[in-house]
Structures are given as C-alpha cells and as structure tokens.
Amino acid sequence: MLVGVLGGGQLGRMLAMAGLPLGLRFRFFDPSPEAPAREVGELVVGSFDDAQALDRFSAGLDVATFEFENVPLAAAERVAGRVTMHPSPRALATGQDRLSEKMLFREVGVGVHDFAPAGSDAEVRSAAATLGLPLIAKTRRMGYDGKGQKVLRHEADVAVCWAELGGVPLLLERLVPFEREVSVVACRGVGGEFAAYPLTQNTHVRGILRESAAPAADPGGRLGEEAARHARRIMERLGYVGVAAVEFFVRGGELLANEMAPRVHNSGHWTIDGCQCSQFENHCRAIAGLPLGPTAARAPSVMVNLIGHVPSAAEVLRLPGAHLHLYGKAPRPGRKVGHVTLVGPDAVAGAERVAALSPIT
Ligand SMILES: Nc1ncnc2c1ncn2[C@@H]1O[C@H](COP(=O)(O)OP(=O)(O)O)[C@@H](O)[C@H]1O
Numbered sequence: 001m002l003v004g005v006l007g008g009g010q011l012g013r014m015l016a017m018a019g020l021p022l023g024l025r026f027r028f029f030d031p032s033p034e035a036p037a038r039e040v041g042e043l044v045v046g047s048f049d050d051a052q053a054l055d056r057f058s059a060g061l062d063v064a065t066f067e068f069e070n071v072p073l074a075a076a077e078r079v080a081g082r083v084t085m086h087p088s089p090r091a092l093a094t095g096q097d098r099l100s101e102k103m104l105f106r107e108v109g110v111g112v113h114d115f116a117p118a119g120s121d122a123e124v125r126s127a128a129a130t131l132g133l134p135l136i137a138k139t140r141r142m143g144y145d146g147k148g149q150k151v152l153r154h155e156a157d158v159a160v161c162w163a164e165l166g167g168v169p170l171l172l173e174r175l176v177p178f179e180r181e182v183s184v185v186a187c188r189g190v191g192g193e194f195a196a197y198p199l200t201q202n203t204h205v206r207g208i209l210r211e212s213a214a215p216a217a218d219p220g221g222r223l224g225e226e227a228a229r230h231a232r233r234i235m236e237r238l239g240y241v242g243v244a245a246v247e248f249f250v251r252g253g254e255l256l257a258n259e260m261a262p263r264v265h266n267s268g269h270w271t272i273d274g275c276q277c278s279q280f281e282n283h284c285r286a287i288a289g290l291p292l293g294p295t296a297a298r299a300p301s302v303m304v305n306l307i308g309h310v311p312s313a314a315e316v317l318r319l320p321g322a323h324l325h326l327y328g329k330a331p332r333p334g335r336k337v338g339h340v341t342l343v344g345p346d347a348v349a350g351a352e353r354v355a356a357l358s359p360i361t
C-alpha cells in the first residue's frame with residue numbers, strides 16, 4: 001500500500017518509521033528538497049500551488065494524508081479529488097482556523113474560554129472592551145509555536161494589536177490563568193473505532209512545547225476520561241479518520257479546550273517509546289483501514305523537545321530509559337530538531353538532565 005503524505009517534516013518521517021514495518025510505503029510532498037522525510041520515502045518536491053506536481057504526487061497512491069496543518073486547502077482538495085484522503089479536507093479546514101475550531105468545540109459541548117473574532121482595528125477595540133483585559137490576540141490562520149500571538153494587558157497593547165499582527169483576521173481570547181496545560185491524542189478508525197492515549201501534561205516555553213509528561217496526574221482518571229469523551233465527540237462530528245490532538249487548559253480543576261490539531265501531535269511523541277502502539281503507528285493503521293492498536297502507557301514517560309540545539313548522543317543515551325530521536329534538521333534558533341523520551345521510574349530526573357544538556361536556543 002502506497003501512502004501519500006502532504007508535508008515532509010519530522011511528523012511525516014516518524015509516520016513512515018512506524019508504517020514501514022506494517023508493509024506500507026510512503027511518498028511525501030514538500031516544497032523543500034531538504035525535508036526530513038526524504039530519508040524514509042520518495043519525496044516529490046513542489047510548491048503547494050503547483051497542480052501538476054500535486055497530480056504527479058497523487059498518481060498511484062492508495063491513500064493520502066497530511067502531516068502539516070497549514071497545507072493550503074486547495075492543494076489538499078486537489079489530491080482528495082484523486083485519492084481517498086484521511087483525515088478529510090473538511091477536518092483540515094476546521095483545524096486551520098482558530099475560530100472554526102472554537103465554534104466546533106462549543107457546538108459539541110466542549111468547554112472553552114470566552115473569545116471573539118476581530119476583522120479590523122475597530123473590531124479589536126470593541127472586542128477588547130466587551131471581553132475585558134487581559135486578552136491574547138492570535139492570527140486565525142497560520143500560527144504555530146506561539147507565532148502570530150500578542151498578549152494584551154493594557155489599552156496601549158490594544159491600540160497597536162491590529163497593526164502588529166499584520167492586519168489579518170484575528171481571534172481574541174481571554175487570557176486563562178491556568179493551573180496546567182494538558183492534551184489528549186486520540187485515534188478514530190474507518191469504522192468509527194476509537195482509542196485515546198493517556199492524558200499528557202505539557203510545558204511551553206515562549207509558546208513552544210518543551211516538555212510532555214504522561215500519564216498526567218489525574219486522581220480518579222476523571223480529566224482523562226472527559227478529555228477522551230471530548231475528542232471523540234469532535235472526531236465524530238467531523239467524520240474523522242486518523243489521529244488528532246486536543247489541547248486544554250486546566251482551570252479550577254476543569255478542562256477548557258484551547259485548540260486542536262488534525263494530525264499526529266508533538267505531545268504524542270512519547271507514545272513511540274512509552275506505549276505498545278505509538279500515535280504514528282495508530283495513524284497509519286487508521287488510514288490503512290487496519291485494526292487500531294493498544295494506547296495504554298507502558299511506564300511513566302517524559303518527552304523533552306530539542307529546540308535549536310542537538311546534544312551529544314552519548315551523553316543523552318547514558319541516561320536510564322532515554323530514547324533519542326533526531327529529525328535530520330540543521331539547528332536554528334526556535335527550531336525543533338529532535339526530542340528525547342525518558343521512560344520508567346527515572347523519567348523526571350532524566351528529563352531535567354536532558355534540559356540541562358540541551359538548552360533552548
Ligand atoms: N487564552 C490563553 N490563555 C493563556 N495562555 C494561552 C492562551 N492561549 C495560548 N496560550 C499559551 O500559548 C501557547 C501557544 O498557544 P496555542 O493557542 O496553543 O497556539 P500554537 O500552539 O498554535 O502556537 C499555549 O500552549 C499557552 O501556553
């Protein structure tokens with residue numbers, strides 16, 4: 001079975017590393033000849049608006065998917081017109097717009113903090129007056145790793161917000177004084193089968209995920225069950241096939257949904273080493289119409305993202321239960337170049353060592 005993946009980043013690379021043993025083969029589409037997935041499959045280099053390149057990519061595929069949520073919708077739709085695509089372009093479209101994500105959460109009864117869209121400077125001012133400060137303004141589209149965001153604490157921030165964020169449609173949200181951030185990674189099969197991984201606790205530094213620990217502290221398992229129920233309702237509403245993640249704030253012990261990703265997710269990387277069947281394998285299984293695999297954690301796990309710095313492999317691998325994953329990317333400030341997952345009783349101490357060995361640059 002030949003799987004086509006729009007995007008050839010580290011997520012695509014890890015999908016292939018999980019799918020190859022299942023007998024799947026991979027072809028990637030990416031604008032860069034240096035795409036990290038080039039080492040694990042065929043790479044079609046092209047621009048997402050090059051219809052001919054997209055058609056060359058689509059020819060002979062059995063199924064298509066995407067690993068990058070900012071794939072232009074028209075490109076996804078063109079490929080989906082020729083070959084079955086999981087998840088669907090509709091799910092991609094929802095995940096590309098912060099406003100449609102939040103409206104979907106509300107529609108299916110998932111708790112969200114207050115928000116309002118703003119399409120002009122005047123609308124920023126009136127939304128700020130209605131919601132009250134402090135707020136966080138986010139571009140509705142194309143934001144990632146905390147990019148395209150601005151915290152509004154004072155009237156002066158409101159006044160410059162529209163211009164500073166580039167004069168594009170925004171979503172204004174109440175700034176949530178959360179106790180912690182958690183996420184759920186879940187998978188839905190072609191027949192509607194559903195499985196969710198244990199709740200994961202995430203720590204961000206300057207808007208970029210630095211660390212994910214799983215299973216998250218969750219007395220009685222209440223939050224994990226609720227997060228999985230939420231993910232299931234969202235996925236059912238979208239007729240979703242494959243892996244998706246939903247990020248939440250925990251505030252007063254309750255979940256507030258922040259955003260979703262219609263793809264495998266950084267907060268699920270620990271499942272490669274910490275679970276019997278990783279998020280990458282389960283995404284492959286789901287889109288190939290195969291039975292889903294078990295999602296229980298083998299042991300407590302902590303994943304540390306390597307951001308802008310590649311540590312010495314020998315020093316990392318000396319730590320008990322350490323698994324090193326490098327993406328084959330040149331280090332640049334703020335760029336995720338790999339991750340380390342520590343599995344077992346020493347995971348928390350090991351994660352502290354990795355963070356010290358590999359400072360964020
Ligand atoms: N409404 C909010 N209140 C408090 N913190 C927020 C809020 N929205 C975002 N953040 C912080 O910024 C991080 C990145 O924002 P997010 O909406 O997840 O965008 P992305 O991950 O696409 O860059 C969040 O994980 C959280 O730490």
Ligand SMILES: [Mg+2]
Binds near residue numbers: 247259
């Ligand atoms: Mg996020």
